[in-house]
Amino acid sequence: xxxxxxxxxxxxxxxxxxxxxxxxxxxxxxxxxxxxxxxxxxxxxxxxxxxxxxxxxxxxxxxxxxxxxxxxxxxxxxxxxxxxxxxxxxxxxxxxxxxxxxxxxxxxxxxxxxxxxxxxxxxxxxxxxxxxxxxxxxxxxxxxxxxxxxxxxxxxxxxxxxxxxxxxxxxxxxxxxxxxxxxxxxxxxxxxxxxxxxxxxxxxxxxxx
Amino acid sequence: xxxxxxxxxxxxxxxxxxxxxxxxxxxxxxxxxxxxxxxxxxxxxxxxxxxxxxxxxxxxxxxxxxxxxxxxxxxxxxxxxxxxxxxxxxxxxxxxxxxxxxxxxxxxxxxxxxxxxxxxxxxxxxxxxxxxxxxxxxxxxxxxxxxxxxxxxxxxxxxxxxxxxxxxxxxxxxxxxxxxxxxxxxxxxxxxxxxxxxxxxxxxxxxxx
Numbered sequence: 001x002x003x004x005x006x007x008x009x010x011x012x013x014x015x016x017x018x019x020x021x022x023x024x025x026x027x028x029x030x031x032x033x034x035x036x037x038x039x040x041x042x043x044x045x046x047x048x049x050x051x052x053x054x055x056x057x058x059x060x061x062x063x064x065x066x067x068x069x070x071x072x073x074x075x076x077x078x079x080x081x082x083x084x085x086x087x088x089x090x091x092x093x094x095x096x097x098x099x100x101x102x103x104x105x106x107x108x109x110x111x112x113x114x115x116x117x118x119x120x121x122x123x124x125x126x127x128x129x130x131x132x133x134x135x136x137x138x139x140x141x142x143x144x145x146x147x148x149x150x151x152x153x154x155x156x157x158x159x160x161x162x163x164x165x166x167x168x169x170x171x172x173x174x175x176x177x178x179x180x181x182x183x184x185x186x187x188x189x190x191x192x193x194x195x196x197x198x199x200x201x202x203x204x205x206x207x208x209x
Numbered sequence: 210x211x212x213x214x215x216x217x218x219x220x221x222x223x224x225x226x227x228x229x230x231x232x233x234x235x236x237x238x239x240x241x242x243x244x245x246x247x248x249x250x251x252x253x254x255x256x257x258x259x260x261x262x263x264x265x266x267x268x269x270x271x272x273x274x275x276x277x278x279x280x281x282x283x284x285x286x287x288x289x290x291x292x293x294x295x296x297x298x299x300x301x302x303x304x305x306x307x308x309x310x311x312x313x314x315x316x317x318x319x320x321x322x323x324x325x326x327x328x329x330x331x332x333x334x335x336x337x338x339x340x341x342x343x344x345x346x347x348x349x350x351x352x353x354x355x356x357x358x359x360x361x362x363x364x365x366x367x368x369x370x371x372x373x374x375x376x377x378x379x380x381x382x383x384x385x386x387x388x389x390x391x392x393x394x395x396x397x398x399x400x401x402x403x404x405x406x407x408x409x410x411x412x413x414x415x416x417x418x
Binding site for chain 2: 119121123170172173175176177178179180182183184185188189190191192193195196197198199200202203204206207
């Protein structure tokens, strides 16, 4: 089983890294597919699910009443229900075999599959340029607004990640390989990255056999 | 010009990564050679130089006296003199062409050569195991002592790095690729890593031409 998880700063091109890597390795790629899986079982709209989850999950603590935990307030939270549904969706996708999964804290939630955990990042200037290049027509963010938006999205990602992991989002210790894409043409890096990924899995499989 | 700098946590196998990578790429490898270069120009013993520099450079601040800086206390510091000598030594080695340089904050000091900056790290258990494997006969550190020693050496490296860089030592933003060697047989990763490094330089050279 070869699973690669891709965590990434907004605008770093992490999604492109994931997609191209999956293509190069000839394995499945999951990104929005996770939302669609959640939609299937929850009967909610994928757009609604995305909106509900991307703002940073509200962290809720179990309440202790006279030495016994009460889980009811947590289980009743729609956000936590979505997390549970997401967990199940990731599990179903993982069972289908080798894959690249972008985002969704899959690096932590699917830890038992021993994924190769990538973190993709870049400097702010490079991320802003990438955002501008793929912006939809009519988008008129100022640099200041764009910078703030990038920071906000990453802040929400970090908050979601903190809900499930003991390492901070982006802390190298939680990843196997951290790739800086500043000034990089991602397409050109893929053959090299595939070679590294293949070597990593081959070594891991040898150690386990 | 292809320069690769290797920063590494003590016990992570960063030196092995650097040496094997240099061999695979057929380029020069500098590690203790930097000390020997400093020794040549300073007429000091390499062992003495190493000892003087590895304890964490004493950071000295210029003193402001009625709105003018006094640099004298800094320039008189033997540690700073060694830093200056190290800088010159790195410069001389860099001029000799493609190379891998381990440690010495070469990632920052030789920034103008646009090096590929690697950071190699591993979890504590893995680093302790690596230290035990290469320990000299008669070494009888307890686990607690070994753990403390690893932390101390890295603390000194971080302190030396802080002297020259705006990014903290080990902060992913100061590196192009961060490699986790936990449970890895480094030798097996080298073909993949070489491929990545070659792709990275090829892409960089294409962008510049």
